[in-house]
Amino acid sequence: SEAEAAAEPAFAFDEIEATVTADHAVADGYDARVLLRWGDPLFPDMTPFDPLRLTAEEQERRFGYNNDYVGYLPIDGSSRHGLLVVNHEYTNEELMFRGLGGEAKREDRLAKITPEMNSVQMAAHGGAVVEIRRSEQGWEPVLDSRFNRRITARTPMDITGPAAGSPRLSTSADPGGRRVLGMINNCSGGMTPWGTWLSGEENFHFYFDGRVAPDHREAANHRRYGLSRAHYAWSRLDPRFDVPTEPNEANRFGWVVEIDPLDPTSIPKKRTALGRMKHEGAAGAFTADGRYCVYLGDDERYEYVYRFVSEDRVDPKNPAANRDILDRGILSVARFDADGTGIWLPLVHGEGPLTEANGFASQADVLIDTRRAADLLGPTKMDRPEDIEANPRTGRVYVLMTNNSRRKAEEVNAANPRPLNAFGHIIEMIPDGGDQGSPRFRWEMLLLCGDPGVPEIGATFSPQTTRNGWFGMPDNCAIDARGRLWIATDGNDKRRTGRSDGLWAVETEGELRGTSRHFYRVPVGAEMCGPFFTPDDETLFLAVQHPGESDDRTTATFDRPETRWPDFRDDMPPRPSVIAITKRGGGRIG
Numbered sequence: 339s340e341a342e343a344a345a346e347p348a349f350a351f352d353e354i355e356a357t358v359t360a361d362h363a364v365a366d367g368y369d370a371r372v373l374l375r376w377g378d379p380l381f382p383d384m385t386p387f388d389p390l391r392l393t394a395e396e397q398e399r400r401f402g403y404n405n406d407y408v409g410y411l412p413i414d415g416s417s418r419h420g421l422l423v424v425n426h427e428y429t430n431e432e433l434m435f436r437g438l439g440g441e442a443k444r445e446d447r448l449a450k451i452t453p454e455m456n457s458v459q460m461a462a463h464g465g466a467v468v469e470i471r472r473s474e475q476g477w478e479p480v481l482d483s484r485f486n487r488r489i490t491a492r493t494p495m496d497i498t499g500p501a502a503g504s505p506r507l508s509t510s511a512d513p514g515g516r517r518v519l520g521m522i523n524n525c526s527g528g529m530t531p532w533g534t535w536l537s538g539e540e541n542f543h544f545y546f547d548g549r550v551a552p553d554h555r556e557a558a559n560h561r562r563y564g565l566s567r568a569h570y571a572w573s574r575l576d577p578r579f580d581v582p583t584e585p586n587e588a589n590r591f592g593w594v595v596e597i598d599p600l601d602p603t604s605i606p607k608k609r610t611a612l613g614r615m616k617h618e619g620a621a622g623a624f625t626a627d628g629r630y631c632v633y634l635g636d637d638e639r640y641e642y643v644y645r646f647v648s649e650d651r652v653d654p655k656n657p658a659a660n661r662d663i664l665d666r667g668i669l670s671v672a673r674f675d676a677d678g679t680g681i682w683l684p685l686v687h688g689e690g691p692l693t694e695a696n697g698f699a700s701q702a703d704v705l706i707d708t709r710r711a712a713d714l715l716g717p718t719k720m721d722r723p724e725d726i727e728a729n730p731r732t733g734r735v736y737v738l739m740t741n742n743s744r745r746k747a748e749e750v751n752a753a754n755p756r757p758l759n760a761f762g763h764i765i766e767m768i769p770d771g772g773d774q775g776s777p778r779f780r781w782e783m784l785l786l787c788g789d790p791g792v793p794e795i796g797a798t799f800s801p802q803t804t805r806n807g808w809f810g811m812p813d814n815c816a817i818d819a820r821g822r823l824w825i826a827t828d829g830n831d832k833r834r835t836g837r838s839d840g841l842w843a844v845e846t847e848g849e850l851r852g853t854s855r856h857f858y859r860v861p862v863g864a865e866m867c868g869p870f871f872t873p874d875d876e877t878l879f880l881a882v883q884h885p886g887e888s889d890d891r892t893t894a895t896f897d898r899p900e901t902r903w904p905d906f907r908d909d910m911p912p913r914p915s916v917i918a919i920t921k922r923g924g925g926r927i928g
């Protein structure tokens with residue numbers, strides 16, 4: 339009967355246990371193999387990785403640190419041969435270099451960072467393009483590929499779109515404001531239907547040190563994006579990261595970068611039309627009339643959800659025609675109303691409050707100051723919006739709020755209903771008329787996360803969810819070819835939830851909606867990033883980020899990590915790695 343069909347689970351795998359271990363684990367019947375780890379050679383004739391002899395020059399030719407977003411671009415439509423693109427978000431110096439860690443004060447920690455360490459860190463940031471192939475032995479990188487490429491914090495990039503050439507992007511190295519070196523803190527991303535990789539620059543403020551005077555043109559902007567004290571010591575190596583010396587340099591970060599993986603000589607482009615924020619990802623969808631829309635989360639407490647819609651239609655037959663399609667279009671910010679409807683508020687210079695009188699002389703100003711422009715339009719302050727994915731089969735758009743443990747009771751709203759929201763939630767947006775370009779939408783709460791066994795938490799996992807099945811702190815997500823939702827987490831640990839981060843499969847339809855099952859868990863200290871399926875759903879790529887990291891980022895060190903995954907060798911620290919999961923004997927995942 340129809341009722342029985344509705345109760346049929348979409349997933350058919352045996353759950354793993356939710357716990358914390360030194361190794362990773364995947365559901366029975368699946369293999370989880372390491373494909374690429376920090377330090378692996380990306381070119382032929384290179385020596386095996388030795389972390390104690392790592393130079394910046396070496397690191398530029400090896401897989402970078404802290405893999406986050408993972409995308410797969412099939413070659414000739416293949417699910418067994420393609421290009422893997424990977425973001426390298428940040429570096430854990432205490433796990434990369436011997437002799438760091440355990441410093442009580444920031445100054446003591448920074449004083450230990452040598453110029454060479456700084457330089458290695460810059461080379462370990464950015465991204466990688468790696469040709470990969472699946473054989474009987476499993477997936478392997480192709481080292482003599484002409485596509486393999488590292489992008490770092492020093493790779494020349496173009497600034498394009500409405501903010502390009504703005505005097506506020508002018509620096510002593512680049513007076514024209516159109517050429518910047520590098521991308522940093524690239525978190526999640528997206529693949530476009532024309533074969534490019536979108537990579538979101540997230541917490542760029544960690545790299546910029548010092549402040550301008552309170553009456554400086556950029557003072558309010560710097561405050562709004564949290565610039566003041568850098569986590570990194572890069573400003574000692576390269577003065578462009580010293581804010582008083584180069585006050586406009588930070589305006590050249592916080593963008594979505596578009597990269598063409600098929601052309602290893604192509605210059606990455608920072609697409610300013612998509613706004614400047616702490617970008618998580620850049621998930622795409624088509625509007626009813628064939629234009630391209632990109633959903634964007636700004637991952638910080640009380641920040642907003644955005645959507646860019648291109649002015650031009652995508653030409654599916656001619657990738658070159660779409661090359662600069664992301665330079666023209668309208669960026670909007672979301673308001674979620676209590677009646678379950680919502681509206682996109684456009685950030686267009688000259689419209690509404692976005693005028694010269696309010697400090698916005700041009701669209702460039704609106705985009706450089708995306709957050710302050712959005713503030714004037716009254717959008718909904720969210721609990722740290724991370725990944726967003728549109729389900730092409732249903733048109734529903736999934737938005738992951740990871741947590742906001744600072745939200746006060748008087749600050750709750752319908753779309754962020756829990757004060758002290760430690761465990762996050764997942765919202766579904768349903769565009770009006772089934773058109774991703776529509777100015778309005780409906781929205782529903784899919785899940786309030788956390789332990790359903792603790793009533794005060796108010797989690798809403800279905801009763802069919804087991805004690806292994808619930809999770810907190812959703813971060814990344816993927817929708818497979820069958821339209822099913824997979825959630826990756828960041829922040830589960832022994833103390834907070836009694837479990838490691840990992841991947842959970844979540845039912846979205848019928849009576850089982852809100853049922854979650856545990857498929858994979860990361861080793862201790864890691865977070866789960868980058869779920870991405872090959873087109874045939876037979877391989878699932880996952881990124882294990884910062885394995886062995888301690889909560890305070892100081893007690894776990896090169897010589898005393900929480901785990902030595904994945905090598906488990908006494909002379910090797912833990913290594914962030916991309917893994918490939920396949921089903922034993924073949925077949926689709928899950």
Ligand code: FEO
Nearest residue numbers: 525540618637724
């Ligand atoms: Fe880099 Fe919002 O996670």
Ligand code: CA
Nearest residue numbers: 406427525883
């Ligand atoms: Ca991350």
Ligand code: CA
Nearest residue numbers: 525526724813
């Ligand atoms: Ca993330």
Ligand code: CA
Nearest residue numbers: 724740813828
């Ligand atoms: Ca996160």
